[in-house]
Amino acid sequence: MKQVDYIIVGQGIAGTMLSWFLMKRGYRVMVIDDEKKNSASRVAAGIINPVSGRRFEPAWLYEEIFPFAKSTYDELSALLKINIFTERNLWTVFPSAQMRDAFKSKADKETNGKYAFIPQMLQYEDYLQQHFGAAVIKGATVNLKNLLPAYRQMLIGKEALLNEHFDLSQLQLVDNVQVTYHDIAAKKIIFCDGAAAAENPYFKSIKFLPNKGEVLIIRIPGLESSDIIKKSITLVPQPDGRYWAGSSFAWDYADELPTAAQRQVLEEKIQQLLKVPYEVTEQQAAVRPSGHDRRPIAGFHPAYPLIGIFNGLGTKGTSLAPLMAEHFSRVIAGEAALMPEITINRYFNTPRH
Ligand SMILES: Cc1cc2nc3c(=O)[nH]c(=O)nc-3n(C[C@H](O)[C@H](O)[C@H](O)COP(=O)(O)OP(=O)(O)OC[C@H]3O[C@@H](n4cnc5c(N)ncnc54)[C@H](O)[C@@H]3O)c2cc1C
Structure with missing residues (x-):
C-alpha cells in the first residue's frame, strides 16, 4: 500500500x-x-474581475482575494517556468445609458477609481459598437491552459x-x-x-446548482488587443491571436455538449459588439460547479x-x-x-x- x-x-x-x-x-x-x-x-477563460454583475457590485472579499491570487500564481509561475497571471484591463462597453449610470453611481464611487474608471478617450472605435461609452476595469487573466x-x-x-x-x-x-x-x-x-x-x-x-456555459473561439481580423473586451459577451485575447468569446448560462441542459441554440445566442451578442467581420473556429461547453x-x-x-x-x-x-x-x-x-x-x-x- x-x-x-x-x-x-x-x-x-x-x-x-x-x-x-x-x-x-x-x-x-x-x-x-x-x-x-x-x-x-x-x-474557462480565467478572468479575474473586481466587480460582479450588472450592478457592478464589488466582488466578495476582493481586497484579500486579488493580491493572494496574484502572489500564488506568480509563485507557481516561477516554479513551473510558465506564464500564468496577467494583469489586464477589462474594456467594458456599456450596453445602455442605464448601465453607464449604474456604473457611475456604483463602481466608480465604491472603488474610488482604484479598479474602475471611465477613460478620457474611447478606444477600439473602428472595431466596436459603443454608443454609450465604455469603462476600464482593472482585472487579470489566469492562463489555465x-x-x-x-x-x-x-x-x-x-x-x-x-x-x-x-x-x-x-x-x-x-x-x-x-x-x-x-x-x-x-x-x-x-x-x-x-x-x-x-x-x-x-x-x-x-x-x-450546476450550470452550463458555452463559448466560441473566434478570429477577428485586424483587432489586436491585450485587453479583455466586455459587453453582453466577453472577448478574451488568446496567445495565438484568437479570442475566447463567452459565455452563456443555462440552468437546464440535456448534456454537456455544445448546442446550435447557444451558438446563435453567442453570435448575436458578438454581432451587437463588433463592427467588423469575425470567424468562428471552435465551440466549447462545460458545466460550472456552483452551490445554491x-x-x-x-x-x-x-x-x-x-x-x-x-x-x-x-x-x-x-x-x-x-x-x-x-x-x-x-x-x-x-x-x-x-x-x-x-x-x-x-x-x-x-x-x-
Ligand atoms: C464557459 C465557462 C467560462 C468560465 N469562465 C471563467 C472565468 O473567466 N474566470 C473564472 O474564474 N472562472 C470561470 N469559470 C468558472 C470556473 O471554470 C470554475 O469555477 C472552476 O473551473 C471550477 O473548478 P473545479 O476544479 O472545481 O472543477 P473542474 O474544473 O470541473 O475540475 C474537476 C476535475 O475533476 C476531474 N474529475 C471529475 N470526476 C472525476 C473522477 N470520477 N475521477 C477522476 N477525475 C475526475 C475532472 O477531470 C476535472 O479535471 C468558467 C466556467 C465555464 C464553464
Whole structure:
C-alpha cells in the first residue's frame, strides 16, 4: 500500500490549489484526475474581475482575494517556468445609458477609481459598437491552459498523480481512521471533482446548482488587443491571436455538449459588439460547479469525517481558489475554523464551525 495523507479527486483549479497548499504544509497527497477535456477549468477563460454583475457590485472579499491570487500564481509561475497571471484591463462597453449610470453611481464611487474608471478617450472605435461609452476595469487573466498541464507534470514527477477515473465503489473507509482506494491508503479523501460532485451520494444534501456555459473561439481580423473586451459577451485575447468569446448560462441542459441554440445566442451578442467581420473556429461547453448561494463549499462530511469536499467555485474559480484553498489547508492543519460562509455544515443540521 502506498501511504499518503490526502487523496484528492480532481485536478481542476480546485484540486490544483488545494493539493498545492497541502503539499506546502508538508502533507503527502495523491491526486486522481481523469483529465476530462471539457472540465470547467479547461474551458474557462480565467478572468479575474473586481466587480460582479450588472450592478457592478464589488466582488466578495476582493481586497484579500486579488493580491493572494496574484502572489500564488506568480509563485507557481516561477516554479513551473510558465506564464500564468496577467494583469489586464477589462474594456467594458456599456450596453445602455442605464448601465453607464449604474456604473457611475456604483463602481466608480465604491472603488474610488482604484479598479474602475471611465477613460478620457474611447478606444477600439473602428472595431466596436459603443454608443454609450465604455469603462476600464482593472482585472487579470489566469492562463489555465498553461497552469493545469504544467502542475500535473510536477505532480507526476513527485509520483503524486494517478491519471484515471476515480470509481467511488472502490473507496473503503477503514475503522473510521483511514480510507483506501486500490493500493493507496490515506488519512482522508477530499473531492475536488467539480460538477461531478452533484452525483456523489455522500453529498446529496448539498444544494448544488450546476450550470452550463458555452463559448466560441473566434478570429477577428485586424483587432489586436491585450485587453479583455466586455459587453453582453466577453472577448478574451488568446496567445495565438484568437479570442475566447463567452459565455452563456443555462440552468437546464440535456448534456454537456455544445448546442446550435447557444451558438446563435453567442453570435448575436458578438454581432451587437463588433463592427467588423469575425470567424468562428471552435465551440466549447462545460458545466460550472456552483452551490445554491454562490459561495464555495469546503469541509468534511459531519457523519463521514474522512470524506471532504472543496467545490462550489461557480463563475469565479480562478480568483477564489487560491485564498479558499489556503484557508481550507489551515483548517485541515488545525490552525483555523472554516469560514461560516463556505462550510459544508450549512447543508447539514449541525453547528457552523
Ligand atoms: C464557459 C465557462 C467560462 C468560465 N469562465 C471563467 C472565468 O473567466 N474566470 C473564472 O474564474 N472562472 C470561470 N469559470 C468558472 C470556473 O471554470 C470554475 O469555477 C472552476 O473551473 C471550477 O473548478 P473545479 O476544479 O472545481 O472543477 P473542474 O474544473 O470541473 O475540475 C474537476 C476535475 O475533476 C476531474 N474529475 C471529475 N470526476 C472525476 C473522477 N470520477 N475521477 C477522476 N477525475 C475526475 C475532472 O477531470 C476535472 O479535471 C468558467 C466556467 C465555464 C464553464
